[in-house]
Amino acid sequence: MGGRHARNASRDRATNRATSLHAHLHLPGHTVVHRLGAAPKIVGVVAFAIAVAVTPQRAWLVFGAEAAIAAGTVALARLPLRTALVRLAPVVPFLIVAALMPVVGRGARVDVDVGLFTLRLSREGLWAGGAVAAKTVLGATASVVLASTTPVPDIIGGLGRLRVPAALIAIVAFMLRYVDLLADQLRRMRTAMVARCHDPRWLWQARPIATSLGTLFVRTYERGERVHQAMLARGFTGTLPDGGRPLHQPPAREQVAPAALAGVPGLLAAAALVAWWLT
Amino acid sequence: MHAPDGFLEPWVAVATGIIAAIVLAFALRASERELGDRQVPLAGLAAAFIFAAQMFNFPVAAGTTGHLLGGCLAAILLGPWMGMLVVTVVVAVQALIFADGGLTALGYNVLNMAVVTAFGGWALFHLLRRVLPRNATGVIAASALAGALTVPISAVAFSIEWLFGATTNVSFADVFAAMVSVHMLIGIGEGLITGLAVSAVLASRPDLVTGARDLTPAELGERSPVGAKPFSIGALAAVVFVAGIVSQFAFDHPDGLEKVADDKGFGEVAKNHSFANSIFADYATQGIANERVSLAVAGVSGAAITLVVGYGIAIAGRRARPAAHV
Numbered sequence: 190m191g192g193r194h195a196r197n198a199s200r201d202r203a204t205n206r207a208t209s210l211h212a213h214l215h216l217p218g219h220t221v222v223h224r225l226g227a228a229p230k231i232v233g234v235v236a237f238a239i240a241v242a243v244t245p246q247r248a249w250l251v252f253g254a255e256a257a258i259a260a261g262t263v264a265l266a267r268l269p270l271r272t273a274l275v276r277l278a279p280v281v282p283f284l285i286v287a288a289l290m291p292v293v294g295r296g297a298r299v300d301v302d303v304g305l306f307t308l309r310l311s312r313e314g315l316w317a318g319g320a321v322a323a324k325t326v327l328g329a330t331a332s333v334v335l336a337s338t339t340p341v342p343d344i345i346g347g348l349g350r351l352r353v354p355a356a357l358i359a360i361v362a363f364m365l366r367y368v369d370l371l372a373d374q375l376r377r378m379r380t381a382m383v384a385r386c387h388d389p390r391w392l393w394q395a396r397p398i399a400t401s402l403g404t405l406f407v408r409t410y411e412r413g414e415r416v417h418q419a420m421l422a423r424g425f426t427g428t429l430p431d432g433g434r435p436l437h438q439p440p441a442r443e444q445v446a447p448a449a450l451a452g453v454p455g456l457l458a459a460a461a462l463v464a465w466w467l468t
Numbered sequence: 469m470h471a472p473d474g475f476l477e478p479w480v481a482v483a484t485g486i487i488a489a490i491v492l493a494f495a496l497r498a499s500e501r502e503l504g505d506r507q508v509p510l511a512g513l514a515a516a517f518i519f520a521a522q523m524f525n526f527p528v529a530a531g532t533t534g535h536l537l538g539g540c541l542a543a544i545l546l547g548p549w550m551g552m553l554v555v556t557v558v559v560a561v562q563a564l565i566f567a568d569g570g571l572t573a574l575g576y577n578v579l580n581m582a583v584v585t586a587f588g589g590w591a592l593f594h595l596l597r598r599v600l601p602r603n604a605t606g607v608i609a610a611s612a613l614a615g616a617l618t619v620p621i622s623a624v625a626f627s628i629e630w631l632f633g634a635t636t637n638v639s640f641a642d643v644f645a646a647m648v649s650v651h652m653l654i655g656i657g658e659g660l661i662t663g664l665a666v667s668a669v670l671a672s673r674p675d676l677v678t679g680a681r682d683l684t685p686a687e688l689g690e691r692s693p694v695g696a697k698p699f700s701i702g703a704l705a706a707v708v709f710v711a712g713i714v715s716q717f718a719f720d721h722p723d724g725l726e727k728v729a730d731d732k733g734f735g736e737v738a739k740n741h742s743f744a745n746s747i748f749a750d751y752a753t754q755g756i757a758n759e760r761v762s763l764a765v766a767g768v769s770g771a772a773i774t775l776v777v778g779y780g781i782a783i784a785g786r787r788a789r790p791a792a793h794v
Binding site for chain 2: 214231234235238239241242243244246276277279280283290293294311313314316317318320321324325327328329330331332333335336341344354356357359360361362363364365366367368370371372374375379389390391392393394395396398399400401402403404405406407409410411412413414416417420421425426427
């Protein structure tokens with residue numbers, strides 16, 4: 190009995206994780222990284238991504254410094270390592286691409302002993318593949334740290350403070366508010382199909398899935414119209430009243446240190462830009 | 469397709485970023501003009517729809533699954549401006565919050581996945597509808613074919629960006645061949661799902677399919693069942709045919725390229741000509757037996773994409789015709 194309950198509970202948790210997109214992204218905490226204002230954090234993440242992107246291919250010392258900053262921030266935010274790694278999953282295809290570069294690259298070859306046989310790899314490709322792998326992982330880590338330590342409404346508020354066009358922010362806010370709901374609708378339709386012995390294995394059996402996608406679009410559009418009516422009923426005149434302001438303004442003294450912290454990747458970005466320019 | 473940070477040279481990221489930002493500004497204005505204060509809720513919900521649709525797996529073969537990209541579907545259902553806007557929002561949020569694609573790569577990711585698919589798909593949809601019958605079946609078939617074609621076109625766009633901003637010594641020809649062949653296969657699924665989804669919307673709320681607003685109720689009633697199996701098998705055969713010709717003719721055998729060059733009489737010129745000081749990335753043209761043929765392929769395909777996307781933007785800019793029914 191107990192075992193079955195535990196199994197059901199763990200399955201429930203698994204489905205929750207699989208279907209809820211961003212509700213569980215934020216891992217609450219009280220570290221310095223968590224307390225940073227959203228706007229300086231976004232600036233820091235973007236500056237860090239620029240620094241990573243322009244780091245010259247063979248500047249492994251710079252990559253080392255960037256990796257130290259990324260790892261330090263993950264440690265400072267006390268993010269569970271496993272969670273951080275799971276959230277880096279989207280980079281896997283590009284790690285495969287990076288691994289292929291030494292094989293398909295041209296130019297001088299080096300022999301690499303791998304146990305039983307020797308691989309003849311492109312020297313250029315090795316450097317390039319290493320750089321692509323490093324840049325992919327470092328850039329993605331920055332966005333994992335941002336999403337894990339900042340509630341989504343704060344991120345939206347931060348974008349507002351950074352003067353991203355208000356209409357765009359409002360659209361992003363609506364998307365994030367409703368995406369879980371739509372994903373759940375889609376999952377319910379899928380469950381209904383499975384309950385009626387729908388088990389497609391080939392592409393040409395995808396009709397019910399595609400049809401449910403069309404149904405979802407109709408439902409979504411009609412929901413959008415209802416939401417608009419409800420907004421009008423509450424006095425909507427074309428702009429959102431809070432204009433994307435964060436739910437709670439952090440106290441001023443908390444914003445000073447964050448700005449300074451965000452300056453670190455900014456300086457790094459400047460240094461890397463200069464390095465890229467010189468090479 | 470969500471390229472990571474630093475995958476292309478920084479100046480390519482900046483240039484594509486500027487183009488993407490300009491198109492985005494126009495799309496914001498165009499959708500606001502069309503929808504007024506309905507813009508925010510409708511575009512937000514539509515973006516959530518594309519986001520959800522991208523998470524939903526459909527079967528491909530023997531139990532493996534793929535997922536929709538959705539640029540062309542969004543353009544056909546919502547119109548190209550709103551389609552571009554919605555897919556851009558999805559791609560940007562994926563980069564910022566979901567670690568999917570680099571923040572500094574947003575320029576080329578938005579260009580390839582939102583601008584090229586929405587406007588290129590819209591243009592192809594329009595062109596196909598001119599030759600296909602004026603009824604529901606014609607709209608569905610045009611959606612499926614346009615959806616299928618936008619995926620390899622987006623891959624070609626990436627290859628051309630690689631030509632300008634390669635960061636490693638993998639040649640343009642290799643990237644072009646690999647990207648296009650893989651994405652032609654992905655395109656089959658994209659086309660099938662796009663066509664069937666449009667078909668489902670046409671059946672219940674035809675007024676919501678922006679691309680079919682000009683049809684009368686009588687024309688909407690004319691629909692023959694669209695076969696999913698013939699489409700899949702036919703598209704696969706077409707891909708194998710094209711891939712066979714391309715690989716025989718060109719990329720797997722650089723000799724083939726040289727032969728073409730010699731036949732055309734510019735083999736010698738090409739050998740002596742160096743593009744080392746050109747605007748193209750050195751890497752992308754390095755080690756190719758014949759740079760000139762490769763660049764010709766790039767030039768022709770680049771011009772074709774620009775033409776198709778430009779045509780899409782041009783017809784999107786025309787004043788929308790009022791709905792002909794309901």
